Amino acid sequence: MAQIRVKTFGKITEIINKDVLDLNVEGTHEDFIKLLCDDYPELKNFTFSVAINQIIPVGPVNLKEGDELALLPPFSGG
Secondary structure (H helix, E strand, O other), X not given: OEEEEEEEOHHHHHHHOOOEEEEXXXXXXXXXXXXXXXXXXXXXXOOOEEEEOOEOOOOOOEOOOOOEEEEEOOOOOO
């Protein structure tokens, strides 16, 4: 098990009703996202990115003690 911090933004914060979660998890970030979507089914139909320690991963990453995940909704720029 690893203690991680999850930060949420925008619509994701509205769905989860928290902007920071401190959790004990094991496995990859993809495993965690699947469990989160089970707890918050509305997330299953919502597109978002995940950053781990400020880097968007390419492929599964094993979560380790002290990791920080950011759940990022779509952005638009101008």
